[in-house]
Amino acid sequence: MKGWPAHQEAVDRLGASFKRIPAGDRVRLAKKTSNLFRPRDESVTGLDVSGLDGVIDIDIDALTADVQGMCTYEDLVAETLPRGLMPYVVPQLKTITLGGAVTGLGIESTSFRSGLPHESVLEMDILTGSGEIVTAAPEGDHADLFDAFPNSYGSLGYATRLRIKLEVVPARASLRHVRVADANAAVKTIEVIADTGEWEGVRVDALDGTAFSPDEIYLTLAQFTNDAPGKPSDYTGQQIYYKSIQTRETDSMTMEQYIWRWDTDWFWCSGAFGAQNKILRRIWPRRWRRSDVYHRLVGLDEKVGLSRLLDRIKKVPGRERVIQDIEVPVDRLPEFLEWFDAEIGMRPVWLCPLRTTRAWPVYPLTPGATYVNAGFWGTVEVPAGSEPGAVNRRIEEAVQRMGGHKSLYSEAFYDQDTFEQMYGGETLAAARRRYDPDGRLSTLYEKAVRNT
Known part of the structure; x- marks a missing residue:
């Protein structure tokens, strides 16, 4: 773990890099990687985020973690799972960062009971467009920033530290792939599980689904347990997780394998690169079967x-x-x-x-x-x-x-009027007047639609 002194050094570097940017210039994070699928303006000066990519501290008694904004969920889970803990919601791709999931809305199979990642955040330190770092929480002087930050995609600032809630989890996940007749049947099943937290008398801790066709829809029900039968499945090798849904009624994995079950093949998108071909898969290095590699291949294809x-x-x-x-x-x-x-x-x-x-x-x-x-x-x-x-x-x-x-x-x-109505335009504008009065950060519309 990083520890508090190293975190403060990284925050100081970030603040110094902000001061070096000429007044009036737009600013953004200097990130080498991204999970975004829209263009970014490469001319904007980047902030130094080196050293802001780890876990600062974990409080086992309070079930909380202080985490830096650029920490990936892969690194976060690597620290929490050995302690029998995990974040309330872990987005399905390893290189999604905690700060990115909170400001950009992550989601995963625990969201039916735990909401979205920002809903288990207790407080955040945020570098605002004015260059200040403020601590935002649900109550207090900066509650307006705390409320407006989710889905703001950096238009209100960047989280340097987030204190999040953790939950106790066992070692395994036991899965049931329940085939339903159609979308209407899927709706009925989802509603029952969301209301009761169980299906056919068995507790459901996580829920997602895969719709292969109108009449081939599976809901995957996971129970977190230490008593899952049999040897846990491993879908980082030759077997492909999403294909198993169609052939297995039950399955079990380690908690780590369950969390990253979608990452190895980027859901099903790895097939576009040949990674699901049996021959090619055998020679494709395991360390390169992961979502960020495929994402880079997409970028390379766009160039060549x-x-x-x-x-x-x-x-x-x-x-x-x-x-x-x-x-x-x-x-x-x-x-x-x-x-x-x-x-x-x-x-x-x-x-x-x-x-x-x-x-x-x-x-x-x-x-x-x-x-x-x-x-x-x-x-x-x-x-x-x-x-x-x-x-x-x-x-x-x-x-x-x-x-x-x-x-x-x-x-x-979207046109701008529609966008503002759908995505809290008045709330964002009020927050920007307070925390970015000189307009150093791009607006949400500029980021999401105009790609500036």
Whole structure:
């Protein structure tokens, strides 16, 4: 662990780097990696975040951890699991940072009972656009910043330290892959589990789903236990987790394997790089079977244009990237999936139920109501000369019509008035007037839509 003295040294470096940026220049973090799927303005001066990437301290008695904002969940879990603890919500990809998940909204299979990552945050130290570091908590002088920070994507500042709640967890996860008849049956099952915390008399600690087709939907129910039968499965080798869902009714994993079950194959997206080919998989180094490697391969392809060349050879008229996560009220899920199949036609779709514990103004979901996150990641063929983002625009309109929202880690195309209404424009503006009066940070609309 980092410890407090090392943390303070890193904070001092960060503050010094802010002061070196000429007045009037925009600022942002100097990150070498990102889990975002939208362009970033490389001309903006970066802040020095070296040394802000670890766990500062863990209080086993209080069940809390003080964590630096650039600490990845991979490193965080590596510190907590040996102590029999884990964060309330661990997003499914290893290189997502705690600060990124809180300011950008992470989600995972415990979200139906524990909400989103920011809901287990007790307090945060935030570097604001004015260059100050303030401690924000649910109550006190900076409660307005605490409330507005989730989903602000750095438009209000950057978390240098977060104190989060931890929960006690056993060594294993026992899984049931429950096949349901259709989306309506999935909704009924999700509602029962969200209301009771169990299914058929067995406690459910984590819940997500995989929709392979309209009539092939599985809900994966996990119970955290020390008594899971049999040898735990390992999906970091030749076996592929998402394919096991279709062939196994039950399964078990170590808690670490369960947490990272989706990372090895980036859900199912590793297939685009050949990593699911049996021959290639045997020679593909295990250490390179992980989401951040595939993410870099996507970036490399964008630069060299191999996929564009292959499309020309195949005479594909055009292609649009559709990489999105959206939330709709649980009872609108069947409507959304029916629309999605007819208009977009991508499968599988990841399903992750969630409930928020309180109102959060920049991502306004009804507290206590059940929503379902639908995640879909890939490309679709489009006619030659199609308007850029045409498919994604249709998704935005449909989700809004169905009372939902979409995450902003990928491309967005909203007009500014609609965006401000959906994503707490007045709240953000008030917070920026207080904490970034000179406009040193890009606004949320500039970041999410204009990519500046």
